[in-house]
Every structure is written in structure tokens, then in C-alpha cells.
Amino acid sequence: xxxxxxxxxxxxxxxxxxxxxxxxxxxxxxxxxxxxxxxxxxxxxxxxxxxxx
Amino acid sequence: xxxxxxxxxxxxxxxxxxxxxxxxxxxxxxxxxxxxxxxxxxxxxxxxxxxxxxxxxxxxxxxxxxxxxxxxxxxxxxxxxxxxxxxxxxxxxxxxxxxxxxxxxxxxxxxxxxxxxxxxxxxxxxxxxxxxxxxxxxxxxxxxxxxxxxxxxxxxxxxxxxxxxxxxxxxxxxxxxxxxxxxxxxxxxxxxxxxxxxxxxxxxxxxxxxxxxxxxxxxxxxxxxxxxxxxxxxxxxxxxxxxxxxxxxx
Numbered sequence: 001x002x003x004x005x006x007x008x009x010x011x012x013x014x015x016x017x018x019x020x021x022x023x024x025x026x027x028x029x030x031x032x033x034x035x036x037x038x039x040x041x042x043x044x045x046x047x048x049x050x051x052x053x
Numbered sequence: 054x055x056x057x058x059x060x061x062x063x064x065x066x067x068x069x070x071x072x073x074x075x076x077x078x079x080x081x082x083x084x085x086x087x088x089x090x091x092x093x094x095x096x097x098x099x100x101x102x103x104x105x106x107x108x109x110x111x112x113x114x115x116x117x118x119x120x121x122x123x124x125x126x127x128x129x130x131x132x133x134x135x136x137x138x139x140x141x142x143x144x145x146x147x148x149x150x151x152x153x154x155x156x157x158x159x160x161x162x163x164x165x166x167x168x169x170x171x172x173x174x175x176x177x178x179x180x181x182x183x184x185x186x187x188x189x190x191x192x193x194x195x196x197x198x199x200x201x202x203x204x205x206x207x208x209x210x211x212x213x214x215x216x217x218x219x220x221x222x223x224x225x226x227x228x229x230x231x232x233x234x235x236x237x238x239x240x241x242x243x244x245x246x247x248x249x250x251x252x253x254x255x256x257x258x259x260x261x262x263x264x265x266x267x268x269x270x271x272x273x274x275x276x277x278x279x280x281x282x283x284x285x286x287x288x289x290x291x292x293x294x295x296x297x298x299x300x301x302x303x
Contacts, residue, residue: 004096007106013171014109017164018095021113024156025269031152032273035280043287044296 063140065282066291072275079272086265090116093258101255110168115243115259116266117161118186122224124154124270125189128196129221132214142282144210147217148200149277153270155193162186173237181230182238189227192220206285 007014061067094112101108128150135143165183166176177183196213203209231240242250249256286292 007109008100010105010107010109010171013107013167014095017110017113017167018091020163021117021160024160025266028153028156028273029276032276032280035277036283039280039283039287040296043283043292046287047293047296 063138063142065142065286065289066295068142069279069282069291069295072279076272076275076279079268079275083265083268083272086261086268090258090260090262090265093254093261098255098258099252104172107168107171110164112259112262114161114164114168116262117157117164119263120266120270121154121158121161121186121189122227123267124150124157124274125192125217125224126221127274128154129217132217135210136214136218141210141285142278144214145278145281145285146274147214148281149274151193151196151200152277153273155190155197157266157270158186158190158193162190178237180237181234182227182236185223185227185230188223189220192216192223196220 005011005015062071091112095109098109098112100106128147131143131147131150134140135147162183165186169178170176196216199216200209200213203212230236231238243256243259283292
């Protein structure tokens with residue numbers, strides 16, 4: 001296990017590469033979900049204001 | 054040729070509904086392929102005979118480069134369709150491509166630096182492949198900056214679409230940079246004459262990662278495009294019907 005994590009001395013290059021890739025992929029999913037929530041909330045606000053008048 | 058499907062996809066409610074049904078069918082294969090590809094690449098594949106375990110950076114670097122380029126082509130195509138046929142949905146798709154493509158291009162550049170430092174002895178070189186990839190990132194950032202700078206959505210669509218279409222000339226430059234010029238970067242080793250320059254235990258995980266990241270790109274792009282369509286159509290009757298009667302929770 002330690003040997004695997006050490007990546008024969010290249011751990012400082014391999015693991016940050018993998019971590020950065022997965023972090024940005026995760027962030028992009030969260031960002032897209034946030035946009036969907038905002039768009040729906042905004043549409044519901046617009047509907048509520050239309051119904052109030 | 055029957056163009057009905059094309060016009061249907063141009064209809065925001067149809068696009069919103071179909072894209073919403075497609076996303077899970079892309080997201081789950083993407084997750085499984087990426088898990089399998091990373092396990093195969095980081096654990097099962099043998100170390101490279103010259104680069105040892107540093108070569109495992111390939112399993113994130115190459116898919117990131119591929120998706121960074123593919124996303125640009127999809128973005129430019131969608132932008133061109135939006136310009137010619139004035140389809141708002143098409144502009145929403147183009148806008149959905151840009152942040153994801155920019156992310157993968159940035160990942161490609163940074164993982165390339167992390168690979169370049171131990172193997173080439175430098176983080177960066179003013180090399181044709183590296184510079185053309187940096188230009189790709191600038192086209193993405195320019196596209197996003199231009200959209201962000203123009204408040205009127207229709208004007209932002211047109212201006213950014215022209216930039217996207219112009220920038221597509223850079224894509225073949227990135228691809229052929231290692232062939233046309235004497236580059237520090239290695240040439241193609243997967244899709245080349247005579248088959249991959251590595252054993253199946255090394256290229257299969259790479260192919261899984263490329264497919265996984267491609268599915269991931271289309272899933273997240275459609276999620277963004279749906280949100281953008283709803284944002285633009287927030288005053289429309291179909292949005293009201295969907296949110297009030299459809300029972301879809303915000």
C-alpha cells in the first residue's frame with residue numbers, strides 16, 4: 001500500500017494530478033446543479049409575482 | 054432527410070424534457086467508466102519502462118486534453134447552428150460547453166506541468182503543443198468573458214458565437230502541432246499507424262477514462278444547458294406548467 005502511494009518517488013506529481021482532475025470534475029457537477037436550482041427558484045419567484053398581481 | 058427532430062430540439066420545452074431524461078444515462082456510465090479507468094490505470098497497469106509511475110499522469114492528462122478539444126468543437130458547432138438558424142437552445146448548449154471545456158483544458162495544462170517537471174526538467178516550455186493548448190484556454194476564457202460582459206442575452210449569444218467559430222481553427226493546430234513542428238511533446242501513441250504504442254493493460258484503462266470523461270462532459274453540459282434554457286424561458290407558459298402542475302421541485 002505504502003509502495004503504491006509512493007508511486008516510486010513520483011507521488012508529488014501523480015497524486016496532485018489525479019486530485020485536481022477529480023476536484024474540478026466534482027466542482028463542475030455542483031456548479032451545474034446550483035445553476036439548475038437558481039433557474040427554478042427564479043422562475044418560481046416570477047410565477048408568484050405574476051399570480052400576486 | 055427528415056428535419057423534424059432538429060426543429061423539435063430547437064423547442065425549449067422539448068429540449069428541457071429530453072435532456073433531463075438523457076442525463077442519468079450519461080452520468081452513470083461516466084461514473085463507472087471513470088472508476089474502472091482510474092483503477093486500471095493507477096493500480097493494474099504496469100509502470101512505464103522509461104518513466105516508471107510518473108507515466109500514470111497520462112490517465113488524467115490525455116482524457117482532459119481530449120475533452121478540452123472535443124468540447125470546443127461541440128461548442129463551435131452549437132454556436133454556428135445558433136447563429137445560422139437563430140436557435141436559442143443551441144446557444145444554451147454552446148454556453149454549457151465552455152466552462153467544462155475550460156476546466157478540462159486547465160486540468161490538461163496543469164497535469165502536463167506536473168508531468169513535465171520530473172520528465173522534461175521544466176514546468177513549462179514555449180513549445181507548439183503547449184502554447185496552442187494555452188491559446189485554447191484563452192479562447193474559452195474569452196468566450197466566457199464576452200458572454201459575461203454583455204447583458205443582453207441575444208447580443209451576448211451572437212458575439213460569443215462568432216468568437217467560438219473563429220477559435221475553432223486552433224483545434225487542428227493543437228492536434229497537428231506535434232506533427233508539423235519539432236515539439237518537446239511526444240506524438241500520438243494511442244491512435245496511430247500500427248496500433249497503440251503500449252500494451253492493452255495500459256491503453257484499455259486510458260480508453261475507459263476517455264469514454265468516461267466524454268460521457269461526463271455531455272452529462273454536465275446538458276445539465277447546464279437545461280438550467281440556461283429555464284433561466285431564459287422563466288416567463289414562459291411551459292415553465293409555469295412544468296413547475297406548478299408538473300410537480301417538479303425546485
